[in-house]
Amino acid sequence: MLATQTAVPIPDPLSRPSNAPEHCPGVESEFAGKSSACEGCANQEICASSTPKGPDPSLPLIRERMSNVKRKILVLSGKGGVGKSTFTAQLGWAFAADEDVQTGIMDVDICGPSIPTILGIANEQVHxxxxxxxxxxxxxxxSAMSVGFMLPSARDAVxxxxxxxxxxxxxFLKDVDWGVLDYLVVDTPPGTSDEHLSIAQLLKDSGIDGAVVVTTPQEVALQDVRxxxxxxxxxxxxxxxxxxxMAGFVxxxxxxxxxxxxxxxxxxKxxxxxxxxxxxxxxxxxxxxGKSADYGVSFLDEYPDSPATTAYLSIIRRLKEILGDA
Structure with a gap:
């Protein structure tokens, strides 16, 4: 038991806000917003008033739902505009090319949901x-799930x-009836902020098989990817x-x-x-x-002779080998 309020446990990095001070006790701690480390923090008032403290009650429900998902793969970058969503869609289509493989795509780019358009299902609704x-x-x-299905129109800002x-x-993790999946591919927004911390924390107990990091060749993208x-x-x-x-133009x-x-x-490299x-x-x-993404069709199916298709399929084969699914 803690003797004084100044002695705080080492915080779990997943329970800390992305802009937290070095000795942040974490949002789940009883000292959130109240310890000396919280003084001057922009989140102090929010953390102090947020309730309830303790484990997230949704975690057991997520664990139960995700028990039917064999592989969970994140697609990350840090940099916007490098083709994460396009790669996610091609990865999903490639997995689903095998009729016996069940694949789901979860779009957690809340403010810029593009997966519905790329998959050609932008006019559909969630039931x-x-x-x-x-x-x-x-x-x-x-199958796919995205906030894009819930907006009144594609022009509405989130x-x-x-x-x-x-x-x-x-x-998306606990309430969506994903069924039994071989692969759940998660498309993330740029950066290392709320959405990334949330997905890492919420899937911590269920297990994340790994992340694919997407970049473009120039240094301005590589900085964010690091x-x-x-x-x-x-x-x-x-x-x-x-x-x-985008490694060269074909x-x-x-x-x-x-x-x-x-x-x-x-x-x-x-x-x-x-x-x-x-x-x-x-x-x-x-x-x-880009044309395939705009029209919502599989680039791999439409242009099988493209060098880009050859590269995509080679990457996907290697991913399966790494995961032990080849």
Missing amino acids: ASRSGWSPVYVQDNL MWRGPKKNGLIAQ REIDFCRKVGIRVLGVVEN CPNCKGESQIFKPSTGGA RLAEDMSLELLGSVPLDPRI
Whole structure:
């Protein structure tokens, strides 16, 4: 038992706000917002008044729902615009190419949900049943859940603070009737903030099989990706490998490649070497990838002869090998 209020336990990093001071007791502690370390913190008043303290009551429900999911894979970056959602969709389609493999895609990019459009199901709605919310099905063995299905229109802005975002992510995990899945692929927003901490904390007991970190070759993207990898290591998420997107431009006619984003510091290959990670592969920029995303069709199916398709499939084969599913 703690003798004084100044003696606080070492906090779990998953229970701390992303901008917390060094000795933050964590939002689940009885000293949240009340210890000396909280003085001057922007979150002090919120933490002091937030209730209840203690374990999240949704965790047992999430654990029960996720017990039917064999693999849980996060797609991360840290940098926006590097193609996380596109890669997530291609990964989902590739897994679901096997009719015996059940795949789900969960979009936790609350403020910028693009998965519904990329999968061609933007006009669908979520329906509720006794067993929970039903995900939207792209095909018999590929389903998705996103806040994009719940907005009145695609133009509506989502202006939510952290607690509301976190609550929706918890609902996606405990209230969606995913059924029995072989793979649940989670598409995340840029950064290392609320959504990332929430998904790490909520799936902590259920187990995350690993994260795929997506980048583009230029240094301005690699800087943010290094931070994302550091985030994964701090919260105990295994990094399965790095994917380099937009690694050169492929001409659809002559199939020639040229560099668009010059890897001035060595690109993803150097980053992977420096951080002792595996470079899963490099995907060249084919303009038809964007076209496929706009029209909601599988690029892998539409353009099987593209060098980008070859790269995607090679990456996915390697991922299965790493996970022991090959």
